[in-house]
Every structure is written in structure tokens, then in C-alpha cells.
Amino acid sequence: MALDSKVPKGPIKDKWTDYKNHIDLVNPANKRHIDVIVVGTGLAGGSAAATLAELGYNVKAFAYQDSPRRAHSIAAQGGINAAKNYQGDGDSTYRLFYDTVKGGDYxxxxxxxxxxxxxxxxxxxQCVAQGVPFARDYGGLLDNRSFGGVLVSRTFYAKGQTGQQLLLGAYSAMNRQIARGKIEMFNRHEMLDVVKVDGKARGIITRNLITGEIERHSAHAVVIATGGYGNVYFLSTNAMGSNATAAWKIHKKGAYFANPCYTQIHPTCIPRSGDYQSKLTLMSESLRNDGRIWVPAKIEDAQAIQQGKLKPTDLAEEDRDYYLERRYPAFGNLVPRDVASRAAKERCDAGFGVNATGEAVYLDFAAAIERYGKEQAKIQNIDNPSEEKIYELGQAIVEAKYGNLFQMYEKIVDENPYETPMMIYPATHYTMGGVWVDYNLMTTVEGLYCIGEANFSDHGANRLGASALMQGLADGYFVLPYTIGDYLSDDIRTGKIPTDTKEFEEAEKEVKDRIDFFINNKGTKSVDHFHKRLGKVMWDKVGMARNEKGLKEAMAEIKAIREEFWKEVKVPGSANEMNPELEKAGRVADFLELGELFAKDALVREESCGGHFREESVELDGPQKGEAKRNDKDFAFVSAWEYKGEPADAVLHKEELEFNDIELKQRSYK
Amino acid sequence: MNLTLKIWRQKDSNAKGQMVDYKVTDISEHMSFLEMMDVLNEQLVNTGEEPVAFDHDCREGICGMCSMYINGEAHGPDRGITTCQLHMRMFNDGDTITIEPFRAAAFPVIKDLVVDRMAFERIQQAGGYISVNTSGNTQDANSIPISKHAADEAMDAATCIGCGACVATCKNSSAMLFVGAKVSQYALLPQGQVEAADRVKNMVAQMDLEGFGNCTNTGACEIECPKGISLDNIARMNRELMKANIS
Structure with missing residues (x-):
């Protein structure tokens, strides 16, 4: 099947407007005869469900948590981008477009x-009208901050809990529709397969996570909004339950999976502390507005710190290496995430890491505290303030800006980050790759849509900070409601989709068989045992730096772990009850396939771009020496993989990328 | 460190539950409480026993899923945190730790430490929103200035994660801190004024219907709240309700 992106003709700035002017609409009286299933209720799914219900469709929404409010969008800290140009600093729609394409490494x-x-x-x-309490300045207008990879302040925020507030906004919109009966909400339900009838997505099979009951749900269209697959690494900043099962199931039913190797390793996370670690915690990128990143300049100092003989505060200014400011003077500590992560790895690999494991760098707020303190002293007309007074005033400002993050850090690490620099290290955070969709956000299966982090479309090979929230809400509130209407306009006479057909029966049987297998398998090892092993292979060989040899090994190793999993996995309890181990088993089984495709995709892409860094593809000389080298001649395409059984047998389809409005050039943040 | 755990086990909502003793060894002080529970569960899986079911997801204190009542305190013996942010350094070698679900008539136990908090959902559905459609065709976000003070206070109220620690802590199983927080967020913002009266009446009515108790100003909820939601929100809700009832 040839990939058709269905991008409308015409100048880029008119495409969306023209498209909206010419699509087919469904009249309000007919919308009430049309059902839509939305799986996942984070920012993308929640906003889509609310809007579709508002328009008049009958929505069934599904979440594995006990409430839509708990989806992992809630954990997004820093903010949301928007080209409002409230700061008058030169922002515009074009500039946000340009920054996002450039940040995504074209x-x-x-x-x-x-x-x-x-x-x-x-x-x-929209969000302000919903009562989202964004941060404001003293004049009562909205405040902005700056994020990595851009030169303007366009990020709106609500303390360090922007994702929470935006999700609660979407959740409140959902609640209004649940109360009106337009959304039927299925909490503690997990989608375990999609059902196709005559080639179109017409329903899903779910498991009620309380009773274990397998249920059939039908609709005229199905929307997948189930987030990313970062937990393929076992350790990530994702929630424990975040999984790729819905996305992987639809892949197996014909939806192409695009660019799985594009993963964002976020530079500012709390380093791991031991083997028992269950997840990693992000420290918001907003901290890089004020924090300076450094390691010791001398290797002997680094070693002394690793052995606990020296404290960071003992080191004089000239003995510190602010390596981001050194390497990238224009963007400094605010280079994009992929660049910042690789730079941290480079210093730590060279032996300059600052904790016992050697895998950490400092994020230091001393300079910011001093700067804010002096500023406040001036504002408050304090002449000749003492150092203590400056520190006190400065600390108050830093606390107001980042207090909850500092508290979170202190609770986890047991160190006071006001007094000693934070330690940070990169961790898996976001997946740019995902289910392939066309301009309508439809997958390669008719009537099956994919929105938010679960799709691949907007962030290229690297996502800029504060853009995930933007994409999730854009897809759900403003894009999908138009594009899905165009498709559903053909379904006004279809009538309710019956669930007592052979297609539903077969899908249900497949789901039940797999559950029975897990329950009856007389294995010897827990699900987590396999998940951790998969995660280690992914991190070591398909992590921040990748090479041909490692990727080939990773594919073979993941396959071997998968085969052992199907023999040796042990799931206690029964199928007809709440059974968290059973839930995990299904998810890890899917990760064990996705991981191999991920490595295969990374192997095929013999260039470095964004979050995908191939050691074979770096600049060898010139001012960019040592930086990642992209290869536009051979790799300016989207890799869309078609399922053919074993992940190693997946077939590659290419969507060539055309750049008519932005000139392709090497990303430079120097 | 080595610990004895006394954990509430209950097969399902209809079964009779009981406390069961477990031993865990070699627990690092740097582990989070839930990582200690992971160690116990791995141990149980390996010996063929059913692991302890407990709610958890983000493990960074924001999703509101985790809900353990540890040594008689919601989210355990530390302040301003959820169970997932509790660390083992708060305990000593040889300790016996009692772990129960959040208990309230309106939060029935589903299994082991997992409770049903759908009552909170129904309260939110009764009025926890502003009736604006999601078309995006509203007025410009800066057209109504909101004082920084009001915006900050609304944010402080909106920071509630809906975990239910307030209910589990309250001797009356009152949900007034939870409801007060949502009512306050909208009461403090101009956008929330239009429906303010109906909102507070409907939410309070639903709260009573769900079987939550009344507030007797003990203030334990505020102390145990992981997000530091202030009792002021309950006072504000009462004022809003009075205003709604006399106007």
C-alpha cells in the first residue's frame, strides 16, 4: 500500500483554512446516531472526547486508571507553547512552526x-475560559517563560504543574459531557484489541480491570490516544502503567508504525540510585532557565567527588566546566533536549560524572539566587545588602518559581538543592515515533485515528519542551473534531454497529486465549524480571548512542528474551478478578515485540538526527566537529513499518518528506 | 533494614478482609515505599502467592492514584507527600509497619489496598466545570485580567490531586476539603462566576448523597493533604453555599 499523507494543496499558511472550508460536515441531528470510541483520556484523548461529545456524537471513553484525571499528561511540569507573542519578542505562527521543524531536526x-x-x-x-489558573504577572496578564531550542518566551505555565492544570481542564470538560450523558466513561478498562469490519475500525475488545470481564464495544470510528512507549526501557519518566498495548495491537491489525527509534532522552532527571529503582523522576526543563549545568573541569576533582571526598561547593568557579555554555554559546543551558542529553553523556563517559555511579552532572542555582537577590534588593531599595540578605531574597524568588520541584528533589534524594547543586542525568521521557497517521490523523486502517504522543506526526526526531501539551490539546480540541467529521459523514445511514458478529467473536477469542495462556503457563520468572532485562538491552544498545553492531545484537537479544518470556513467564492469580500481574504480562509481551522493531528502525536509519544518534554519523571537522550529522540526501523520509509477524520481518514503507517552506540545514545552537 | 509488614488483604469487595503479616529483608533506606512494596510482591510472585494489589501510577506525587494508610496516617509518616514519595529512610530497622487501604463508607475496598473513589468522580460531574464549549472560539486569553493574587490562590486550590487522603484522615469521612478546593478554584476566577451558585449547590448535594460526613473543623485533612490544600477552602465553600442559598 502506498502511503498517502493527504496533505492539502496550496500555500502552507492556507492549507488548514481551505481544508476546513471544503470538508464534509455531519449535521447535528445525524451526529446523535454516530458513536465514537476514544481510548486513553490524557490531554489528547480527554480533549477529543469532550469536544466530540460537545459536537453531538455519542462518545465512549476508556482509561486504565480509576479516573481520566490520572492520565500521565498530569505529570507534565513546565508549560505549553503558544504563538501569542504577548511578550512582543518577535514570536509568530511562522516562528513557532519554524522552531518546531528545526527542533525536530527536519x-x-x-x-x-x-x-x-x-x-x-x-x-x-480555550484553557483560560475553562478556568485553568495559568501564572500571571502583577498587571493580571498571562506570564511566559522560555524553553529549550527557542529564542522567544512563548511558554505558558501553571507553577510546575502545567500538565496537571491542563488535564484537569480537559477533565472538567469531559465531566460536563459525562453529566449530560454524551460521554460514557469506562474507568479501569484496558483495550486489548481493535475490531475491523470490512476493513474499517468498528470497535474494540476491552478487559474490565476490576472483574476481569472481557467486553465488546462498537462504534463508527475508533480513536487511539494512549500515549508513548517510553516504558520499553523499563526505567523512564512515564507512569508505571504507561504502555504501548493499544498502539501495538492496532499495528498488528494493519496500522503502520512510524519512526519507532525517535525517542527523547530528557537531560534533567534525577539519577538512578539502585537496582530496586522502579521509575525515574523528571526535573522540569524550566529549571534550565535559571540553573547552570556543570561538571568539574579537572578529572581528579571529579574522582574526589565520586568518592565523596570533595563537595561541589568546594570547587572554585575556574575549576568548573559549564560545558553547555562552553560548547553552545548562543543557546547555552537552553539547547534542545537531545543536544543537552548527549553532552551530559559525553562528559560522564569521559569520567567527569559527579555521583558514585559516575552518571550525573550538576544543575546549579547559586548564580540565579544571587542574580535574583540583587535584583530584589534594588526593587526593595535595600542599600548595600549583605550576602546573606541577597541569598535570602534570591532564594525566595527561586522558591516561588520552582518550589514544588525543589521539594520533590529533596524528598527523593535527601539533599537540599538550595544549598548544594542538584544532580541530574538523562532518562527516557517521550517518544516522538508512533502510529503513522495522515494529515487527517487517520492511520493506515480506515476509521482508526491516532492522536497525541501515540502518533508520530509533529515532532520529527526531537520534541521541543512544552510542545507535547500543545500537540495533545491541538489534536483533541481543534484538529480531530474536524477531520473525523469528514470521515463520519459517510456513516450517517450506517446505524448501530452490532457486536454479535464473527469479527468481534474472533477478536474476543484471541484476547481470551492470550489471557488463558498467561494464567495457565507454569513459568518460573516474574513479568518484571523480563521487563528489566528488555530495559537494560534497550538502554545499553538502543539508548543515547547507537551503532550497527550494538543494534544487531539488541535485535537478537530482545528476540531471545521474548522467546524465553513466552516459556517462563509466571502470572499468579486468576483471570476473573483484579490482577495487576496479568495486566503487566500483556503489556510487556507487546514491549518485547516493539523493542525489536525499535532497534531495527534504528539500524536502518544510518544517520544521526534529533534523538537518534548513530555513532557512525558525526561531523568529522569544521566548527561542528563532533556534532550529530544528518543525511538529508538519503534519509529525509518517515519510516513506516508494516507488520508481518516477527518484528524482524516488518516491511519498510517510506513517506518522503518535502520541505518547501523551510530550508533544510544543519541545526546549529552554537 | 529488615521489616515486618502487617497488610490488609481482601480478595474482592464482597470478601471479608484481614491483616496478614509479611517479612521483608535488606530494604535500602533510599527506596521509596512503593519500591519496598515491589520487593515484597516480587517475593510473593516467586513463592507462588498472590501479590498485594495497590493503586499507583505516576510515582511522582501528582496522579493521585496511590492511597495507602500507613501506621495510622494517610500516605504515611511524612508531610506534604503521597505514598509514592514516602521513602524508607523514614523508618528504622526492625520496625513493624501497618498498611491499610483508605477507609471510608464512600470508598469501598475493591481488593487489598485498592479502593473505589468513583464518588469523587460523581461530585466533579455534578458541577466541577465551567460550561464553555471547546471550540476555541472564546475571547482572547488576556481580555480579562485576573489579579496575580487571585490567580495564585486559585492555583493553590486547583493543585488538589483527588487522592482522598482528606477523607481517609477525617474522623467523619468528610470530603469537604476536596469539594472546597474545586469550588474555590472557580469561585476565585471571573470565568467561574456565572455558574457559581448552581455549582456549589450541586456539588455539595452530590457530596451528601455519596455518604461523606460533615466537617467539624478538626483540621486533620489539611495536615495530611499531600498538596497542602488549606482549610480556607472549606470556609470559602461554606460562604459560597450560603451566598447561593440566600440569593
Whole structure:
């Protein structure tokens, strides 16, 4: 099947407007005869469910948690981008579009990104109208901060809990529709397969996580909004339950999976402390607005720190290496995430890491505290303030800005980050890759849509900070409600989709058989045992730096772990009850396939771009020496993989990327 | 460190539950409490026993899923945190730790430490929203200035994670801190004014219907709240309700 991105013709700035003017609409009286299933209720799914219900469709929404409010969008800290140009610092739709394409290392689809930039401003209007308490300045207007990879302040925020507030906004919109009976909410339900009838997605099979009951649900269209697959690494900043099962199941039923190797390793996370570790915690990128990242300049100092003989505060200014400021003077500590992560790894690999494991760098707020303190002393007319007074005033400002993050750090690490620099290290955070979708956000299966982090479309090979929230809400509030209407306009006479058909029966049987297998298998090892082993292979060989040899080994090792898993996995309890081990078993089984495709995709892409760094592809000389080297001649395409059984047998389809409005050039943040 | 755990085990909502003793050894002080529970569960799986079911997800204190009542305190013996943020350094070698679900008539136990908090959902559905459609065709976000003070206070109220620690802590199983927080967030913002009266009446009515108790100003909820939601929110809700009832 040839890939058709269905990007409308015409100049980029008119595409979305023209598209909306010419699509088919469904009249309000007919919408009430049409059902839509939305799986996942984070920012993308929650906003889509609320909006579709508002429009008049009958929505069934599904979440594995006990409430939509608990989806992992809630953990997004820093903010949401929008081209409002409230600061008058030169921002515009075009600039947000440009920054996002450049930040994505020229591997995203121009038309989708431009549409995202166009609707971004509306998101802020919408959220304020919903009662989202964004941060404001003393004049009562909205405040902004700056994020990595850009030169303007366009990020709106609600303390360090922006994702929480935006999700609660979408959740409140959902609640209004649940109360009106337009959304039927299925909490503690997990989708275990999609059902296709005559080639179209017409329903799903779910498991009630309380009773274990397997249920059939039908609809005229199915929307997948189940987030990313970062937990393939076992350790990530994702929630414990975040999984790729819905995305992987639809892949197996015909939806192509795009660019699985594009993963964001976030530079500012709390380093791991031991083998028992269950997840990693992110420290918001907003901290890089004020924090300076450094390691000791001398290897002997680094070693002394690793052995606990020296404290960071003992080191004089000239003995510190602010390596981001040194290597990237223009962007400094605010280089994009992929660049910052690799730079940290480079220093730690060279032996300059600052904790016992040698895998940590400092994020230091001393300079910011001093700067803010002096500023406050001036504002408050304090002449000749003492050092203590400056520190006190400065600390208050830092606390107001980042207090909850500092508290979170102190609770986990048991050190006071006001007094000693934070220790941070990169961790898996976000997956840019995902289910392939066209301009309509439809997958390669008719009537099956994919939105938010679960799709691949907007962030290319690297996502800029504060853009995930923007994309999730743009897809759900403003894009999908138009595009899905165009498709559903053909379904006004279809009538209810019956669930007592052979297609539903077969899908249900497949789901039940797999559950029975897990319950009856007389294995010897826990699900986590296999998940941890998979995670180690992924981190070591398909992590921040990848090479041909390692990737080939990873594919073979993952396959071997998968085969052992199906022999040796042990799931206690029964199928007809709440059984968290059973839930995990299904998810890890899917990760064990996805991981291999991930490595295969990384192997095929013999270039470095964004979050995907191939050691064989670096600049060998010139001012960019040592930086990642992209290869536009051979790799300016989207890799869309078709399922053929074993992940190693997946077939590659290419969507060539055309750049008509932005010139392709090497990303430079120097 | 080595610990004895006394954990509430209950097969399902209809079964009779009981406390069961477990031993865990070699627990690092740097582990989180839930990582200690992971160690116990891995141990149980390996010996063929059913692991302890407990709610958890983000493990960074924001999703509101985790809900353990540890040594008689919601989220355990530390302040301003959820169970997932509790660390083993709060305990000593040889300790016996009692772990129960959040208990309230309105939060029936589903299994072991997992409780049903759908009552909170129904309260939110009764009025925890502003009736604005999601078309995006609203007015510009900066067209109504909101004082920084009001915005910050609304944010402080909105920071509630809906975990239910307030209910589990309250001797009356009252949900007034939870409801007060949502009512306050909207009461403090101009966008929330239009429906303010109906909102507070409907949410309070639903709260009573769910079987939550009344507030007797003990203040334990505020102390145990992982997000530091202030009792002021309950006072504000009462004012809003009075205003709604006399206007």
C-alpha cells in the first residue's frame, strides 16, 4: 500500500483554512446516531472526547486508571507553547512552526506542524475560559517563560504543574459531557484489541480491570490516544502503567508504525540510585532557565567527588566546566533536549560524572539566587545588602518559581538543592515515533485515528519542551473534531454497529486465549524480571548512542528474551478478578515485540538526527566537529513499518518528506 | 533494614478482609515505599502467592492514584507527600509497619489496598466545570485580567490531586476539603462566576448523597493533604453555599 499523507494543496499558511472550508460536515441531528470510541483520556484523548461529545456524537471513553484525571499528561511540569507573542519578542505562527521543524531536526511533516502552530494560540484562550489558573504577572496578564531550542518566551505555565492544570481542564470538560450523558466513561478498562469490519475500525475488545470481564464495544470510528512507549526501557519518566498495548495491537491489525527509534532522552532527571529503582523522576526543563549545568573541569576533582571526598561547593568557579555554555554559546543551558542529553553523556563517559555511579552532572542555582537577590534588593531599595540578605531574597524568588520541584528533589534524594547543586542525568521521557497517521490523523486502517504522543506526526526526531501539551490539546480540541467529521459523514445511514458478529467473536477469542495462556503457563520468572532485562538491552544498545553492531545484537537479544518470556513467564492469580500481574504480562509481551522493531528502525536509519544518534554519523571537522550529522540526501523520509509477524520481518514503507517552506540545514545552537 | 509488614488483604469487595503479616529483608533506606512494596510482591510472585494489589501510577506525587494508610496516617509518616514519595529512610530497622487501604463508607475496598473513589468522580460531574464549549472560539486569553493574587490562590486550590487522603484522615469521612478546593478554584476566577451558585449547590448535594460526613473543623485533612490544600477552602465553600442559598 502506498502511503498517502493527504496533505492539502496550496500555500502552507492556507492549507488548514481551505481544508476546513471544503470538508464534509455531519449535521447535528445525524451526529446523535454516530458513536465514537476514544481510548486513553490524557490531554489528547480527554480533549477529543469532550469536544466530540460537545459536537453531538455519542462518545465512549476508556482509561486504565480509576479516573481520566490520572492520565500521565498530569505529570507534565513546565508549560505549553503558544504563538501569542504577548511578550512582543518577535514570536509568530511562522516562528513557532519554524522552531518546531528545526527542533525536530527536519524529520516532521511541514503541513502538520504549521497547523499545530496555527491553532496553538486558541488553546490558551480555550484553557483560560475553562478556568485553568495559568501564572500571571502583577498587571493580571498571562506570564511566559522560555524553553529549550527557542529564542522567544512563548511558554505558558501553571507553577510546575502545567500538565496537571491542563488535564484537569480537559477533565472538567469531559465531566460536563459525562453529566449530560454524551460521554460514557469506562474507568479501569484496558483495550486489548481493535475490531475491523470490512476493513474499517468498528470497535474494540476491552478487559474490565476490576472483574476481569472481557467486553465488546462498537462504534463508527475508533480513536487511539494512549500515549508513548517510553516504558520499553523499563526505567523512564512515564507512569508505571504507561504502555504501548493499544498502539501495538492496532499495528498488528494493519496500522503502520512510524519512526519507532525517535525517542527523547530528557537531560534533567534525577539519577538512578539502585537496582530496586522502579521509575525515574523528571526535573522540569524550566529549571534550565535559571540553573547552570556543570561538571568539574579537572578529572581528579571529579574522582574526589565520586568518592565523596570533595563537595561541589568546594570547587572554585575556574575549576568548573559549564560545558553547555562552553560548547553552545548562543543557546547555552537552553539547547534542545537531545543536544543537552548527549553532552551530559559525553562528559560522564569521559569520567567527569559527579555521583558514585559516575552518571550525573550538576544543575546549579547559586548564580540565579544571587542574580535574583540583587535584583530584589534594588526593587526593595535595600542599600548595600549583605550576602546573606541577597541569598535570602534570591532564594525566595527561586522558591516561588520552582518550589514544588525543589521539594520533590529533596524528598527523593535527601539533599537540599538550595544549598548544594542538584544532580541530574538523562532518562527516557517521550517518544516522538508512533502510529503513522495522515494529515487527517487517520492511520493506515480506515476509521482508526491516532492522536497525541501515540502518533508520530509533529515532532520529527526531537520534541521541543512544552510542545507535547500543545500537540495533545491541538489534536483533541481543534484538529480531530474536524477531520473525523469528514470521515463520519459517510456513516450517517450506517446505524448501530452490532457486536454479535464473527469479527468481534474472533477478536474476543484471541484476547481470551492470550489471557488463558498467561494464567495457565507454569513459568518460573516474574513479568518484571523480563521487563528489566528488555530495559537494560534497550538502554545499553538502543539508548543515547547507537551503532550497527550494538543494534544487531539488541535485535537478537530482545528476540531471545521474548522467546524465553513466552516459556517462563509466571502470572499468579486468576483471570476473573483484579490482577495487576496479568495486566503487566500483556503489556510487556507487546514491549518485547516493539523493542525489536525499535532497534531495527534504528539500524536502518544510518544517520544521526534529533534523538537518534548513530555513532557512525558525526561531523568529522569544521566548527561542528563532533556534532550529530544528518543525511538529508538519503534519509529525509518517515519510516513506516508494516507488520508481518516477527518484528524482524516488518516491511519498510517510506513517506518522503518535502520541505518547501523551510530550508533544510544543519541545526546549529552554537 | 529488615521489616515486618502487617497488610490488609481482601480478595474482592464482597470478601471479608484481614491483616496478614509479611517479612521483608535488606530494604535500602533510599527506596521509596512503593519500591519496598515491589520487593515484597516480587517475593510473593516467586513463592507462588498472590501479590498485594495497590493503586499507583505516576510515582511522582501528582496522579493521585496511590492511597495507602500507613501506621495510622494517610500516605504515611511524612508531610506534604503521597505514598509514592514516602521513602524508607523514614523508618528504622526492625520496625513493624501497618498498611491499610483508605477507609471510608464512600470508598469501598475493591481488593487489598485498592479502593473505589468513583464518588469523587460523581461530585466533579455534578458541577466541577465551567460550561464553555471547546471550540476555541472564546475571547482572547488576556481580555480579562485576573489579579496575580487571585490567580495564585486559585492555583493553590486547583493543585488538589483527588487522592482522598482528606477523607481517609477525617474522623467523619468528610470530603469537604476536596469539594472546597474545586469550588474555590472557580469561585476565585471571573470565568467561574456565572455558574457559581448552581455549582456549589450541586456539588455539595452530590457530596451528601455519596455518604461523606460533615466537617467539624478538626483540621486533620489539611495536615495530611499531600498538596497542602488549606482549610480556607472549606470556609470559602461554606460562604459560597450560603451566598447561593440566600440569593
Amino acid at each position: 524529520r516532521s511533516r511541514e503541513a502538520n506542524v504549521h497547523r499545530l502552530a496555527e491553532v496553538s494560540a486558541n488553546i490558551i484562550d
